[in-house]
Amino acid sequence: MIMKYLPILSELTDAEIAATAHSAGEPAWLVDRRIAAWRTFAESAPPFWKRTNLAAFAADDIAAPASAQGTAVQWDASLAAQGVVFTTLAAAVRANPALVERYLGTAIDANVHKFNALHAALWQDGVFLYVPKNVSIEIPLHAVFTLADGAQATFPHNLVVLEDGASATFVEEYSAPDAANQALCNPATELFVGNGASLRFVTVQSWGTNFYHISAQRARVGNNASLEWVAVNLGGQVQHVEAETSLEGTSANVQWVAATLCDQTQNLVTAPWLRHAGTNTEGHMDFKTVVKDTGYAVFDGMIKIEKGSRGTISRLEEHALHLSPKARNDSIPGLMIDTNDVQRAGHASTSGQIDEEMLFYMQSRGIGRAEAVHMIVTGFFEPVLDRIPLEALRERAAAIIESKI
Numbered sequence: 480m481i482m483k484y485l486p487i488l489s490e491l492t493d494a495e496i497a498a499t500a501h502s503a504g505e506p507a508w509l510v511d512r513r514i515a516a517w518r519t520f521a522e523s524a525p526p527f528w529k530r531t532n533l534a535a536f537a538a539d540d541i542a543a544p545a546s547a548q549g550t551a552v553q554w555d556a557s558l559a560a561q562g563v564v565f566t567t568l569a570a571a572v573r574a575n576p577a578l579v580e581r582y583l584g585t586a587i588d589a590n591v592h593k594f595n596a597l598h599a600a601l602w603q604d605g606v607f608l609y610v611p612k613n614v615s616i617e618i619p620l621h622a623v624f625t626l627a628d629g630a631q632a633t634f635p636h637n638l639v640v641l642e643d644g645a646s647a648t649f650v651e652e653y654s655a656p657d658a659a660n661q662a663l664c665n666p667a668t669e670l671f672v673g674n675g676a677s678l679r680f681v682t683v684q685s686w687g688t689n690f691y692h693i694s695a696q697r698a699r700v701g702n703n704a705s706l707e708w709v710a711v712n713l714g715g716q717v718q719h720v721e722a723e724t725s726l727e728g729t730s731a732n733v734q735w736v737a738a739t740l741c742d743q744t745q746n747l748v749t750a751p752w753l754r755h756a757g758t759n760t761e762g763h764m765d766f767k768t769v770v771k772d773t774g775y776a777v778f779d780g781m782i783k784i785e786k787g788s789r790g791t792i793s794r795l796e797e798h799a800l801h802l803s804p805k806a807r808n809d810s811i812p813g814l815m816i817d818t819n820d821v822q823r824a825g826h827a828s829t830s831g832q833i834d835e836e837m838l839f840y841m842q843s844r845g846i847g848r849a850e851a852v853h854m855i856v857t858g859f860f861e862p863v864l865d866r867i868p869l870e871a872l873r874e875r876a877a878a879i880i881e882s883k884i
Contacts (some may be wrong), residue, residue: 483546484630485601489539493517496600499545503569506576509583516589516599526592530777530809531719532746536691541632541663543601552606553621562611565620568636571607579607582640586669586697586725594693598634598665605636605666606651612673613644619681619868621650624666632663639669641676643701648679648868654714657687664690664715670698672706674728679707681867685879686714694720702728702757709866710737712747713879723752726760737766738863741774741806742883748777755783759790767863768799769856770806771883781813782824789820799830800859802852802884856884 485491485499493514500510525533554565564575571579589599606622624635639649653664664686672678684692692715700706712718724733733753741747753762768776778797799808812826833855841851860880867873 483544484542485545487540487542488597491517491543503546505572506580508580509572512584512589513600516596519590520593520596520600523593523596526594528719528748530779531748532717532775533691536717537661538663541661543632543634544603544627544630546603553623555618558616561614563614563616564607564609566607568605568607568638569603571638575607575609578609578640579638582669582671583636583638584669586671586699587667587695594665595667595695598636598667598695602634602636602667604633605638608637608639608647608649610641610645610647612642614642615645616647619648619650621652621869621872623652623654624664626655626658626662626664630662631660632665635664635666637666637668639678639680640671641673641678643673644675645673646677648681650681650867650869650872651683652872653684653686653692655687655690658689660689662690664692664694666694668694668696670696670706672698672700672704674702674704676701677705679709679868681709683711683867683872683876684714684718685876688716690715692718692720694718696720696722698724698733700724700726700728700731700733703730704728705731706733707866708733708735709863710749711863711867711876712737712739712749713876713883715747716745718745718747718749720748721750723754724762725754725756726762727756729758730760731757732761733763735762735764736863736866738860739766739768739776740771740860740880740883741768741776741808742771743774744772745774747774748779750779752781752783753793753795754785755788755791755793756785757788760788761792762794764795766797767859768797768808769802769859770799770808771802773803773805775807777809777811779809779811780826781815782826784816784818784821784824786817788818790822791818791820791824792822793824795826797828800856801830801832802856853881853884857881
């Protein structure tokens with residue numbers, strides 16, 4: 480199939496976006512949203528991200544695909560008998576328009592900044608996962624996103640809806656070899672976890688060189704619902720991920736872990752927010768970072784406890800290892816509390832080189848220094864990788880880490 484592209488961003492118009500949407504048979508409400516988002520993009524200044532280096536990124540020269548190009552869905556089709564829907568988002572818009580309209584774009588605001596608006600105007604790839612009330616899915620559902628040969632950009636949008644009492648595991652993977660020229664991945668993921676539901680969400684990013692990965696992710700968690708969020712960030716030239724979990728229901732909880740390995744000249748930025756809005760909510764964030772060569776990683780995390788929240792338990796931690804003297808990690812944990820009714824809340828950050836005494840001990844037992852460093856780093860990341868439910872993906876992530884140490 481020959482891939483068709485829209486004009487480059489500097490020449491693209493809202494009329495062309497509307498024409499492409501109409502030709503794909505999209506409903507009027509979605510066409511209107513795309514046009515509004517494009518106008519926001521065109522009128523907005525670039526976001527001021529002082530720790531995300533976009534100086535070399537030529538956004539105006541990007542040509543977006545005119546149709547879906549790289550979504551692979553892996554699941555057991557027999558689940559459809561239970562009412563489960565797992566398909567591309569483009570197909571879901573045609574088959575379940577009212578259901579998609581109810582949720583799409585309600586967790587992530589297209590007007591926050593220029594890249595959110597760009598995504599809302601141009602998304603094509605992505606999946607829709609819907610799990611009905613009280614349905615439990617045992618097998619992980621896996622979506623893989625890549626870039627078609629010669630393509631410059633992809634805009635996947637993943638929409639996950641678990642009704643009350645449902646449970647599922649959703650895995651999204653972003654992967655492609657090194658790109659000859661600049662390439663953009665501008666994805667968004669919206670997660671809705673109903674009352675009493677349980678979702679395990681795993682996201683793995685392992686793009687090759689020359690990729691710019693600028694992502695928005697947000698979860699909304701209901702009463703007595705739980706979310707396990709696992710993130711692994713390994714690839715790309717520049718990454719900027721804005722992620723938020725909103726614990727909106729009574730006794731909602733999240734366990735959020737992440738592993739980032741930043742080497743060579745990579746600039747990998749992760750900005751997770753944990754928002755407590757309900758009563759007796761509980762959240763734990765444990766992020767691990769390793770920097771090497773002249774890599775520059777940023778952890779800009781925040782716990783926000785809203786005024787109406789009561790009985791909150793929350794903890795945020797980031798721990799970083801430096802493998803090279805010129806490598807850099809900025810750790811910026813924050814805590815904002817607008818209520819007096821908090822059980823426990825705190826944050827912590829550590830950053831430094833591997834303990835020389837530990838290395839000496841291992842070398843005294845006959846382990847070479849390089850092998851000792853390798854063992855320490857893999858052990859550092861192991862608690863995160865062990866949470867990846869797919870063995871093949873877990874092994875791929877581990878192999879990438881081993882190749883970068």
